Amino acid sequence: MPYPYKKMTEADFDAIRAFTAPERVWVGEEIAREYYHDEMPEYGVFPPELYVEVLCRDEVAAIMKYAYENNIPVVARGAGTGLAGGANCKYGGIMLSLMKMNRIDPVDTQNMTVTCQPGALITEVAAAASAAGLFYPPDPGEKTASIGGSIITNAGGMRAVRYGVTRDYVRCIEAVLPDGSIAHFSSNVVKNTTGFDLKDLVIGSEGILCICTEVTLRLIPAPNCTCTLVLPFESLERCIDCVPALLRLPFVPTAVEFLERELIEIVERTLHKPLPVREGEAVLIVMYDASSCDELTQCCDAAAAAALDAGALDVLLADTPERIGSVWSVRAAILEGMKADSIGQEECDVVVPRAKIAEFVKAAKKICLAHGVRVEPCGHAGDGNIHTEMLRDPGMTDEEWKSATHACLTELYAKSKELGGQLSGEHGIGNGRLEFLQPFVGDTVYGLYKNIKLAFDPKLILNPGKMVTFD
Numbered sequence: 001m002p003y004p005y006k007k008m009t010e011a012d013f014d015a016i017r018a019f020t021a022p023e024r025v026w027v028g029e030e031i032a033r034e035y036y037h038d039e040m041p042e043y044g045v046f047p048p049e050l051y052v053e054v055l056c057r058d059e060v061a062a063i064m065k066y067a068y069e070n071n072i073p074v075v076a077r078g079a080g081t082g083l084a085g086g087a088n089c090k091y092g093g094i095m096l097s098l099m100k101m102n103r104i105d106p107v108d109t110q111n112m113t114v115t116c117q118p119g120a121l122i123t124e125v126a127a128a129a130s131a132a133g134l135f136y137p138p139d140p141g142e143k144t145a146s147i148g149g150s151i152i153t154n155a156g157g158m159r160a161v162r163y164g165v166t167r168d169y170v171r172c173i174e175a176v177l178p179d180g181s182i183a184h185f186s187s188n189v190v191k192n193t194t195g196f197d198l199k200d201l202v203i204g205s206e207g208i209l210c211i212c213t214e215v216t217l218r219l220i221p222a223p224n225c226t227c228t229l230v231l232p233f234e235s236l237e238r239c240i241d242c243v244p245a246l247l248r249l250p251f252v253p254t255a256v257e258f259l260e261r262e263l264i265e266i267v268e269r270t271l272h273k274p275l276p277v278r279e280g281e282a283v284l285i286v287m288y289d290a291s292s293c294d295e296l297t298q299c300c301d302a303a304a305a306a307a308l309d310a311g312a313l314d315v316l317l318a319d320t321p322e323r324i325g326s327v328w329s330v331r332a333a334i335l336e337g338m339k340a341d342s343i344g345q346e347e348c349d350v351v352v353p354r355a356k357i358a359e360f361v362k363a364a365k366k367i368c369l370a371h372g373v374r375v376e377p378c379g380h381a382g383d384g385n386i387h388t389e390m391l392r393d394p395g396m397t398d399e400e401w402k403s404a405t406h407a408c409l410t411e412l413y414a415k416s417k418e419l420g421g422q423l424s425g426e427h428g429i430g431n432g433r434l435e436f437l438q439p440f441v442g443d444t445v446y447g448l449y450k451n452i453k454l455a456f457d458p459k460l461i462l463n464p465g466k467m468v469t470f471d
Helices: 010-019 057-070 122-131 147-152 198-202 236-247 261-271 293-309 321-332 334-340 354-370 398-418 434-441 443-456
Strands: 025-027 050-053 074-077 094-097 113-116 170-176 182-185 211-218 225-233 255-260 282-290 316-318 344-348 374-380 385-392
Touching (some): 057 211, 122 147, 147 211, 182 198, 225 236, 225 293, 236 282, 236 293, 255 261, 255 321, 261 321, 261 334, 261 374, 282 293, 334 385, 354 385, 354 398, 385 398
Parallel strands (some): 050 094, 074 094
Antiparallel strands (some): 170 211, 225 282, 255 282, 255 374, 344 385
8 A cells, every 4th residue: 555655845846836826836834724624623633735726627637647646645625614524634745725616607597407616615506596596405504615525525404304415416527536537427417327326426425536626416496485493392302203293294394403402502602692482491493495385384384283292382483584594593503602612522423213313312411421521412303313512621631531532432323323323424434433434334334435445546645544544
């Protein structure tokens, strides 16, 4: 295997400047520290030797060809909003920023698609779709995330209950392979059985197989009406037990989120964002989209009746942009609130069958408290994706925090597997969960992952040391 990689020299720096432009290349201490890590610096802070902003596919291809021939590692970076330590240069080398590749082509209204480059923001793509009377549904919690990053992590978000995840909206991908060659995975067609579906393999591959340089995304008709219900319950168990009743209705909710009272109070105390419902120890937040006001009324009436039958203490209807915004701003502020209420965070991002949510949350609390760690679970009740947030309080030493959270994660992942769940619902493996993947999936599946990596990248130069390791 090619470790250790080549340490870059001035000749290498000059080569990258020649492929791009000197004003878009930074070396050594010129590189801003914000590029050493993603949104979770706890999962690794590693400086690149060179940081370069690319403008087009040909620049990406030239850099990759040079890196491949000279055994230099490369990490492609979007907006840096990941939560798994996936966008950092673990072995030095080149950090290749795609954020200036942000073109969005005019929406193709006949095919109901839009083609864009990876640096375009999800919000910008959604706005372009909306201006054409269409809708791009994927809606990860981080609004400044890039399209490229959302594709290589298969981002989900709260609207996944009704609309699915990023993979469901990718028609085709243009990509540069580790050796600098260019590949096209599928095309702008509705279905395709031409060979292996490499497009779907690339989606969610966390940047270890290729670098996406252009993508065509499927759009759908935009909903005309939306509303949100806030449903308080006397306990988490009752709250979660209501979810199957809502999902059995003929109206599919757009989002179903659960929050416990303690976490709601943290957001209010630290960020002064109150939820407009004071009752209950746990709350469901349920969104519905519809094509007409009559349909929306039917959705809300049916959901309210089902929730009250399931033990809801009340039903709050948020049906104006201001009211809807006040509810979802609390949900969106959870991570910020927890950061303000602690001196460090760790997260377990498992997904379990919906019927097992309450059981996992109860077990998570017991596990974390047994190790002296404050815990605040929340998440997507509609798809079973639970974010078990561990918070570090003052007084814990670095070693105590590291040891306690590692013990918690080991038991939490074991519990997820026991309940028929998976290691990660949407944040991915990256560097932060690397050690837990092989024990979770087993040697046979992990061996397949490694073989796939080698098929794309036999020199292991692209985002090395993430998802799978060959050390």
